[in-house]
Amino acid sequence: xxxxxxEYTGAGVAVAVVDSGVDAEDPRLxxxxxxxxxxxxxxxxxxxxxxxxxxxxxHGTDMAAAVRxxxxxxxxxxxxxxxxxxxxxxxxxxxxxxxxxxxxxxIISLSMGTPxxxxxxxxxxxxxxxxxxxxxxxxxxxxxxxxxxxADLPETVGVAAHPDCPLDKSYFFSPHRFPSSEWGHLSGKxxxxxxxxxxxxxxxxxxxxxxxxxxxxxxxxxxxxxxxxGPAEIVGAMQNQAxxxxxxxxxx
Numbered sequence: 026x027x028x029x030x031x032e033y034t035g036a037g038v039a040v041a042v043v044d045s046g047v048d049a050e051d052p053r054l055x056x057x058x059x060x061x062x063x064x065x066x067x068x069x070x071x072x073x074x075x076x077x078x079x080x081x082x083x084h085g086t087d088m089a090a091a092v093r094x095x096x097x098x099x100x101x102x103x104x105x106x107x108x109x110x111x112x113x114x115x116x117x118x119x120x121x122x123x124x125x126x127x128x129x130x131x132i133i134s135l136s137m138g139t140p141x142x143x144x145x146x147x148x149x150x151x152x153x154x155x156x157x158x159x160x161x162x163x164x165x166x167x168x169x170x171x172x173x174x175x176a177d178l179p180e181t182v183g184v185a186a187h188p189d190c191p192l193d194k195s196y197f198f199s200p201h202r203f204p205s206s207e208w209g210h211l212s213g214k215x216x217x218x219x220x221x222x223x224x225x226x227x228x229x230x231x232x233x234x235x236x237x238x239x240x241x242x243x244x245x246x247x248x249x250x251x252x253x254x255g256p257a258e259i260v261g262a263m264q265n266q267a268x269x270x271x272x273x274x275x276x277x
Contacts, residue, residue: 186219
């Protein structure tokens with residue numbers, strides 16, 4: 026990614042993919058540094074951590090591959106919280122975010138969310154701690170524009186997808202310019218590409234989850250460029266790079 030006259034590749038930046046795991050042997054991740062863990066909930070509700078981060082579904086590997094398209098030298102930290110059917114819980118999302126930032130991830134990408142407002146405070150506390158620890162949390166918005174956490178939290182970068190967005194560009198719906206009364210839950214979010222095109226073929230997954238992974242890759246490049254800056258400055262730089270959408274641009 027080009028920023029202030031230089032090209033950046035995410036070198037030295039750890040990007041956590043909180044998902045179904047990552048297959049380190051996937052050819053799209055050739056040469057990548059992939060480390061990670063799996064998380065599960067014990068009988069008492071506490072998070073249990075294990076050393077296997079292999080992909081149970083394929084979804085997390087696609088997200089990691091999307092990150093590397095825009096940040097080919099980023100380190101991938103796989104935090105597996107989903108099962109083979111892509112099921113998880115808000116408690117595991119929070120545990121995944123905490124595990125990621127406590128182990129050095131500077132960008133944390135989640136392709137999921139929950140509409141459960143009862144879990145919003147838990148996720149907000151975790152995302153706030155991640156930001157204080159120097160990490161940017163990127164989360165997929167609801168595919169139909171409804172409420173979803175953590176994407177709708179102020180401590181999180183929410184991302185939606187639109188088929189007209191090019192891969193290397195994004196729009197930002199500033200809440201000052203596009204209030205929620207006019208744009209609903211799209212206000213305050215980035216809108217970017219949500220379709221995978223690797224080696225000339227479209228991948229198995231699409232939508233806001235993939236858009237979040239692409240934006241995570243761009244943020245990794247900015248984190249490399251702004252190595253001495255915090256999450257607020259990195260996100261601000263991303264907002265300054267984004268387009269201001271035209272009013273007729275819809276949410277699909």
